[in-house]
Amino acid sequence: MWNTIVNSTPEIFWAGVKFTIPLTLISFVIGFVIAVGTALVRISRPKGNPVFAGLWEFLKLFLSFYVWLFRSTPLLVQLFIVFFGLPNVGIQFDAFTAGIITFSLNTGAYCSETVRGAILSIPESQWEAAYSIGMTYRQVLFRIVFPQALRVALPPLSNSFIGLVKDTSLASSITILEMFMVSQQIAAKNYEPLLMYSIVAVVYALFCTVLSIAQHYLEKYMSRYVQVTGE
């Protein structure tokens, strides 16, 4: 058993470094941008000329649909459709790209709800105070509201991030040889799936623990201005 562990761990770890980490990081960054964009459009109130306002309402409807669609269907099916289904209509991606696209859209849908809730939790008075010193919408958003909303959203966002680390194992079904699949291939010969899975679990735990620690410090930093009550 000891031998098995020593031999296979580096291999599994390497698959993690090669696929799991880049898939997770890239997808989360893109997904976060999508989440923020989606949340912003969905809480906005269009104004100005009616044609523009109409188009905007349509965009909002479309984004609601997007969020519903990606929250309501299994990630595996989404991967399948992007990788195996879209070529039927002439859109073809290589596996890694298809993975990034799907994971980003999926994370984006979940996180957009979190971000939307967090932005709405910042009191209107903060917008007013910022407007009153002459800031533009963008300035208020990015300099005043966002930094505060992020603090509120951090725990659920980090849940999503940690979840994504593990969801990337589904990439094996679109021909990406990630950690989990590697461990199954090794288990096929040594007939120790339980042991192999435990090794994978340890490697995942390693990655997730790094994230948890990062979250802890980020949380602490973002709460630097919050007074803790006594007792």
Place this chain on the structure above:
Amino acid sequence: MWNTIVNSTPEIFWAGVKFTIPLTLISFVIGFVIAVGTALVRISRPKGNPVFAGLWEFLKLFLSFYVWLFRSTPLLVQLFIVFFGLPNVGIQFDAFTAGIITFSLNTGAYCSETVRGAILSIPESQWEAAYSIGMTYRQVLFRIVFPQALRVALPPLSNSFIGLVKDTSLASSITILEMFMVSQQIAAKNYEPLLMYSIVAVVYALFCTVLSIAQHYLEKYMSRYVQVTGE
């Protein structure tokens, strides 16, 4: 194609009603109870005699470990260890029980973080006001703090719930013939995995949409006492 859809949909749907729904509902209810218990212990401050306080601190440590463990390792591995691993130390469950146990513990770990954050977001002054009319700790908790915390926690909790619906598909790896597996079995005969997956996705979407609607109304109900600002 039309034939395939008509023939296989009832079968898939039935598997959903038989396994996906009960697995999800039972696990979420148990997981929620675990989450609340874990959150409560972790935010508590032990008092009274030092032996008791020491044991309590140990329990807190243990629960932190539990949350870390179940957030950091893949659900599939957890299922495997409970179903295939525990019999090695003499503990054996049938597949459905093993599924319920694992899904509950997994959801419990994620949701406990959500619940913990939500409870801490209720101002200390609510505790004081309730104490001042002579309420006990339990009364304050369940009559005053909880109903308010639940409102805050609802969107992330519903994310977890909707996520669980789809995570139950992993139950197939411990011999539970749930929706996804059924669709794979059919695909193994008709060689239309893409179509079968799409059907399964629609059934999932159906379940999730019901949940989303329930969430929407629950959110509305729980916010009945919150004034919405104008503009």
Place this chain on the structure above:
Amino acid sequence: MIKLEHVDKQFADHHALNDINVEFPENETTVILGPSGAGKSTLLRSLNLLERPQSGIYQINDEKVDFAKELPTSQILRVRRKTGMVFQSWNLFPHLTILQNITEGPIHVLKQSKEQAEKVAVGLLQQVGLDGTQHRYPSQLSGGQQQRISICRALAMNPEYILFDEPTSALDPELEAQVLHVLLNLAQSKQSMVVVTHNMEFARRVATKIVFVEDGKVEFDGTPSEFFDHPTQRIHDFLNGMQF
């Protein structure tokens, strides 16, 4: 009668109550005055055991509490049923209606029947001029109205003593006048009260006893006429500092 003897409360870096010895008589209105940070709130909250001093004796009627010892939960609950608290920021329960806010304690702590508790609540709402609001939520009332509800919530528990911590400082002058009139009525009906306030007019007209606190110490303990008509240099300065 409530009595404090040698009460000491030390925060991490601040000695908030320093050997406090003071009595709050029954059926009277004691007003606590003092500059910001003096320890007024800490003193008042100690009477309801929301704050736990490190040492000293606290006595309410026959019940004696030794702060130096661990307090059993049953004793804490007993003391809290004898004292009601009205907070500066009201602290109504936002998820309960006005009626539920008032009946929550009577039903779940005093175990009154729902009908009984609601009858009392409606009566109290009438007394403070707010009948008709019982099915609204706190967020649908103005500040002055919320403060009056929080007084009703305390009164519904029928406590022997009601403690008020700056009950009007978040209100505008009109609302302040309204709430102070409610307190005046209570005082006239011989309700035992302890009031922390900055309203000198109220202290002068309603108090039967004045306690002046500074730096965690009781610097004055006597009648309003002594306080206002023959102030020491320090009290004189204090009264002046509040003028614009």
Place this chain on the structure above:
Amino acid sequence: MIKLEHVDKQFADHHALNDINVEFPENETTVILGPSGAGKSTLLRSLNLLERPQSGIYQINDEKVDFAKELPTSQILRVRRKTGMVFQSWNLFPHLTILQNITEGPIHVLKQSKEQAEKVAVGLLQQVGLDGTQHRYPSQLSGGQQQRISICRALAMNPEYILFDEPTSALDPELEAQVLHVLLNLAQSKQSMVVVTHNMEFARRVATKIVFVEDGKVEFDGTPSEFFDHPTQRIHDFLNGMQF
């Protein structure tokens, strides 16, 4: 000079401003008085375009705004740079230090250099007696201190008009006195100000002009001496309602 002509603001179920015609002169202190719900805040917020009336003309110096039309963003920003607002509940930015709260506008809106903005900020902090607090966060200051910071934040933008909405109503009397003294100094230095307040002493001593609003209409527009010394029956009732 700021001038409003025929300004009307209708909320869903309430006519908050009803044909308002009023001027706010330069270098003077105009005090707006009126009962709760009269429309004072709505009026003040309209001057900063935080509230958008449905019709009427608003003029600030040479800039004319027709409320009936869609306002271009550039015009909104221009008007807001001429007016600073101090809110009743301060609304400091909790995630920024005191210094950053004050320099945020000068740096990112006025595009001043960081050094320049900080120099000005430190000077302002000195003026209000709060130097040494610049690296704290708002949550680490008392209410009166936070309110003075929010005045500094408005002043740092060097606006022509500063609008105050009940700047002291959440403060206790000592802190209120402190903040009112800051306003007094501003008034004496000929800063143009519009102040909604309930402090009659302040209105009497500092205002050069008084506007009394009720039910969304301007019921009085004149000098303090006219207002206080020869009140109409309605104003007399109003002043009395505020006494305890």
Place this chain on the structure above:
Amino acid sequence: GKDSSSSKAKLDTPGTLTIGLEGTFAPYSYRDNGKLTGFEVDLGKAIAKKAGLKAKFVPTKWDSLIAGVGDNKFDIVLNDVTITKARQKHYDFSTPYIYSKTVLITKKDNTDIKNIEDIKGKKIAVGTGTDNAVQAEKYGAKTLSSSQFADTLALIQQGRAEGTLNSREALLDYLKDNPNADLKYKVVPSSKIQSAKIAALMSKDNPGLKKKVNKAIKELRADGTLEKLSNKYFTSNITEK
């Protein structure tokens, strides 16, 4: 447009034979010392070499193999695929390269199941959608779906399933590595279950490729490569009828 009459092989990547497989079934394909290996891996390399192509292996899940071979993600699938009528409706197969006998596996102390008819009403664990599952159902077993062979054997040894059907070779490989396993087996006679013909799976609209692969297999059979590989991985020659 796909020209089915063309005899030229269409390839996913020109000059390369892209081969789909799971890599999770020893000794057909699995992972050892960090490299993909096994009978079908070596076979794939040999086929490619004969055809003058480079071999490229793409491991993925079974459903994805099915979905991908139709979508030109892989040229052929070498994954212990049995030729069945149903499959032939959708896909083309090469000439078989393995003739596999089915064994009935039970726990050593099992006395209930002596031959294939005895599985009627018994709990038999089989892989989802496999031919074994079809056979087990045909003989009236209560099937329990289990995706990995190792899991299936674990279920039997833990007493949670009574037996399974699988290829003799797979079991022999397992027993080689786990001589103490609490398992016994019985070969099912071909009169009950025909020995399975294992072949390369490929898209129907690529006759050129089929020709090329068949030619390669024929040559490999002729020059003894098939037999050599079979002996290496299965300790006997199972490539002949």
